[in-house]
Amino acid sequence: MYTSLNRVLKKADELNMAVGAFNTHSLEMLPAIISAAKEQGTPVIIQTSVGTANYVGHRNLVSVCESMSDQAGIDVVLHLDHAKEYQDIKEAIDAGYSSVMFDGSSLPLKENILKTQQIIEYAKKHDVSVEAELGIVGGTEDGVAASEAEVKYTDPEEAVTFVQKTGIDALAVAIGTNHGQYKSKTNINFERLKEIKEAVDLPLVIHGGTGVKDEDVRKVIDLGIRKFNVGTELLVTWTKKSKELFGHTSENASLRNNVVPCIEAVNEVVQGKIKLFKNLN
Ligand code: 13P
Numbered sequence: 127m128y129t130s131l132n133r134v135l136k137k138a139d140e141l142n143m144a145v146g147a148f149n150t151h152s153l154e155m156l157p158a159i160i161s162a163a164k165e166q167g168t169p170v171i172i173q174t175s176v177g178t179a180n181y182v183g184h185r186n187l188v189s190v191c192e193s194m195s196d197q198a199g200i201d202v203v204l205h206l207d208h209a210k211e212y213q214d215i216k217e218a219i220d221a222g223y224s225s226v227m228f229d230g231s232s233l234p235l236k237e238n239i240l241k242t243q244q245i246i247e248y249a250k251k252h253d254v255s256v257e258a259e260l261g262i263v264g265g266t267e268d269g270v271a272a273s274e275a276e277v278k279y280t281d282p283e284e285a286v287t288f289v290q291k292t293g294i295d296a297l298a299v300a301i302g303t304n305h306g307q308y309k310s311k312t313n314i315n316f317e318r319l320k321e322i323k324e325a326v327d328l329p330l331v332i333h334g335g336t337g338v339k340d341e342d343v344r345k346v347i348d349l350g351i352r353k354f355n356v357g358t359e360l361l362v363t364w365t366k367k368s369k370e371l372f373g374h375t376s377e378n379a380s381l382r383n384n385v386v387p388c389i390e391a392v393n394e395v396v397q398g399k400i401k402l403f404k405n406l407n
Pocket of ligand 1: 356
């Protein structure tokens with residue numbers, strides 16, 4: 127069913143696994159992600175940036191997620207990723223998104239708390255879940271950027287205050303990952319993640335999932351990661367495949383000849399990620 131983030135993360139917590147949160151950049155990428163989750167028999171989180179939501183249309187995204195979750199018989203969450211403005215969050219909630227992220231990570235703690243409280247008040251009235259971020263994850267994600275100098279690990283003591291004062295559903299942590307890192311792999315600060323998990327009792331979120339080594343996935347899930355964000359790897363897979371195809375397909379052949387193989391390639395990557403996120407023995 128079409129559902130909210132806190133429901134799927136609660137189930138993930140009971141099973142010590144993570145739910146994959148995959149960024150789509152277009153309506154065409156959606157079936158690839160949802161069908162992969164169906165084949166793996168897990169819930170899935172579809173994420174869009176504010177830019178993608180405006181491009182595709184919020185209500186179009188909501189409708190497709192609702193109808194595909196019904197047809198596939200799996201839980202689907204539609205989540206707004208890295209929104210920095212109250213108006214963007216309100217627009218997504220009003221259109222039917224079931225989860226939002228307010229990214230106040232570049233603000234001083236008190237201001238991040240105040241703005242997150244404002245978001246929570248509106249979201250809770252609509253049974254919408256809220257993720258927020260503390261510390262600063264590096265790299266660039268669809269226009270949202272942090273330079274190396276700005277990167278800041280999440281402080282466990284600040285996390286306690288932040289979670290108590292806001293009542294968020296999930297906390298995005300900065301533990302060494304970077305958005306958009308697809309040519310190399312990340313060195314994760316496991317010690318910091320352990321300290322955060324011991325300090326706060328709520329689902330934790332990892333950003334920059336593309337750069338995480340396969341062998342580190344189990345370790346971070348065992349340390350409380352319940353939502354695992356992956357974007358760039360899907361984008362790169364789609365773009366590489368379409369470059370290959372557009373180079374030689376006939377210009378008057380149906381467009382699906384160029385699109386279906388991209389969907390299949392992304393489906394395969396998503397299934398591989400979900401297998402890891404299940405955290406099986
Ligand atoms: P990547 O694009 O690096 O996989 O990160 C995705 C993400 O964290 C979305 O917020």
